[in-house]
Amino acid sequence: MISLDVALGERTYPIHVGAGLLADANRWRTAIRGRHVLVVSNDTVAPLYLAQVEAGLGEYRHANLVLPDGEAHKTLATSARVFEALAALGANRDATILALGGGVIGDLAGFAAACWMRGIDFVQMPTTLLAMVDSSVGGKTGVNLPAGKNLVGAFHQPRAVIADTTTLATLPEREYRAGLAEVVKYGAIGDAAFFDWLERHVDGLDARDEAILAEAIAASCRHKAGVVARDEHEQGERALLNFGHTFGHALETATGYGTLLHGEAVAIGMVLAARLSADLGRAPREDARRLARLLAAFGLPTAAPPADPGRLLSLMQLDKKNLGGRLRLILWRGIGAAEIVPDVEADAIRGVLAPA
Numbered sequence: 245m246i247s248l249d250v251a252l253g254e255r256t257y258p259i260h261v262g263a264g265l266l267a268d269a270n271r272w273r274t275a276i277r278g279r280h281v282l283v284v285s286n287d288t289v290a291p292l293y294l295a296q297v298e299a300g301l302g303e304y305r306h307a308n309l310v311l312p313d314g315e316a317h318k319t320l321a322t323s324a325r326v327f328e329a330l331a332a333l334g335a336n337r338d339a340t341i342l343a344l345g346g347g348v349i350g351d352l353a354g355f356a357a358a359c360w361m362r363g364i365d366f367v368q369m370p371t372t373l374l375a376m377v378d379s380s381v382g383g384k385t386g387v388n389l390p391a392g393k394n395l396v397g398a399f400h401q402p403r404a405v406i407a408d409t410t411t412l413a414t415l416p417e418r419e420y421r422a423g424l425a426e427v428v429k430y431g432a433i434g435d436a437a438f439f440d441w442l443e444r445h446v447d448g449l450d451a452r453d454e455a456i457l458a459e460a461i462a463a464s465c466r467h468k469a470g471v472v473a474r475d476e477h478e479q480g481e482r483a484l485l486n487f488g489h490t491f492g493h494a495l496e497t498a499t500g501y502g503t504l505l506h507g508e509a510v511a512i513g514m515v516l517a518a519r520l521s522a523d524l525g526r527a528p529r530e531d532a533r534r535l536a537r538l539l540a541a542f543g544l545p546t547a548a549p550p551a552d553p554g555r556l557l558s559l560m561q562l563d564k565k566n567l568g569g570r571l572r573l574i575l576w577r578g579i580g581a582a583e584i585v586p587d588v589e590a591d592a593i594r595g596v597l598a599p600a
């Protein structure tokens with residue numbers, strides 16, 4: 245097992261990554277402070293893993309809420325179902341939500357935890373690669389609106405992250421590959437040596453080699469934990485974690501949530517951001533090609549599906565990073581170096597959005 249902390253003073257919390265952790269209730273029960281526990285999961289994950297979690301909940305007053313699966317359900321309406329379940333359980337301020345699932349469940353259950361009685365504890369129990377390396381860490385919680393991704397949300401840190409890597413055995417191939425996109429992101433934005441390492445370990449990661457995968461998850465969590473500890477509320481450096489996301493979120497919204505997986509949209513978004521950086525003379529074009537090659541080697545898409553560039557641009561205009569009506573994007577200086585660019589010309593963006 246690998247353990248590391250997200251260092252946030254009194255709110256510091258552990259990330260545990262290892263095989264069999266869901267069944268090891270002693271590991272995660274210490275994160276539960278009160279008597280009431282609501283387990284939030286979905287109808288794909290619950291049949292696989294809920295029993296293991298329930299077995300560890302002996303003396304707690306607990307209930308389960310099993311939601312329909314899918315990004316299309318990461319909505320305000322679904323959060324209302326979590327609030328209703330908390331009310332039915334009689335959950336007070338010392339209640340804890342256990343979020344058992346991928347990033348959709350983590351974001352949604354975390355958002356409900358941030359809102360219920362103005363904030364209760366929650367524990368992230370990620371079961372996808374993407375959730376283990378990214379969404380379970382850092383306290384960004386929220387839901388989508390038809391107008392855009394994650395437009396309603398709160399920063400609310402979990403009490404612990406329990407990543408049981410045995411759950412990855414049942415993760416479908418396409419979802420696994422989508423998780424690799426966020427792993428590549430860490431190398432692309434801030435760690436050229438890690439990027440090189442990923443290039444050398446494509447086969448091992450493809451094969452889900454246990455040791456190589458554990459190293460990739462640990463490295464990703466270390467990156468994210470470091471950034472979050474230094475800039476919890478995205479006043480600066482944390483925005484770099486959004487590399488590829490302004491494009492990616494616009495594509496997810498434009499194509500209807502769930503058509504493109506988040507990781508796939510981010511893969512395409514990173515390629516577009518890298519190409520835009522090269523067009524603007526900020527990054528070597530060969531680095532942009534190298535990034536696209538690595539993503540393609542992981543079986544990820546690198547070109548946008550048909551979508552109206554005007555609509556994409558208007559969706560990008562509602563991105564949370566924009567200030568003063570200006571498009572503020574995460575661009576690139578090349579492998580291992582991303583940067584915040586405060587005022588990117590719409591015409592330059594149109595250039596990379598235009599169908600090839």
Ligand SMILES: NC(=O)c1ccc[n+]([C@@H]2O[C@H](COP(=O)([O-])OP(=O)(O)OC[C@H]3O[C@@H](n4cnc5c(N)ncnc54)[C@H](O)[C@@H]3O)[C@@H](O)[C@H]2O)c1
Nearest residue numbers: 288313346347348371372374375378379384411414415506
């Ligand atoms: N909060 C953050 O910092 C952050 C970071 C990255 C992504 N996100 C969000 O995370 C979401 C994407 O998360 P995701 O990629 O985990 O998608 P997801 O939660 O939809 O899970 C992917 C699919 O895998 C299934 N699944 C989950 N675990 C499984 C398992 N062990 N075995 C079999 N099937 C399993 C799910 O039911 C779902 O069908 C997006 O909404 C994205 O915006 C948030």
Ligand SMILES: O=C(O)C(=O)C[C@@H](O)[C@H](O)[C@H](O)COP(=O)(O)O
Nearest residue numbers: 378382384393394482485486489564
């Ligand atoms: O943790 C962060 O900060 C990130 O940006 C991580 C992203 O991978 C993630 O998709 C996040 O949900 C995007 O946040 P948003 O602020 O753009 O909605």
Ligand SMILES: [Zn+2]
Nearest residue numbers: 426489506510
């Ligand atoms: Zn992301």
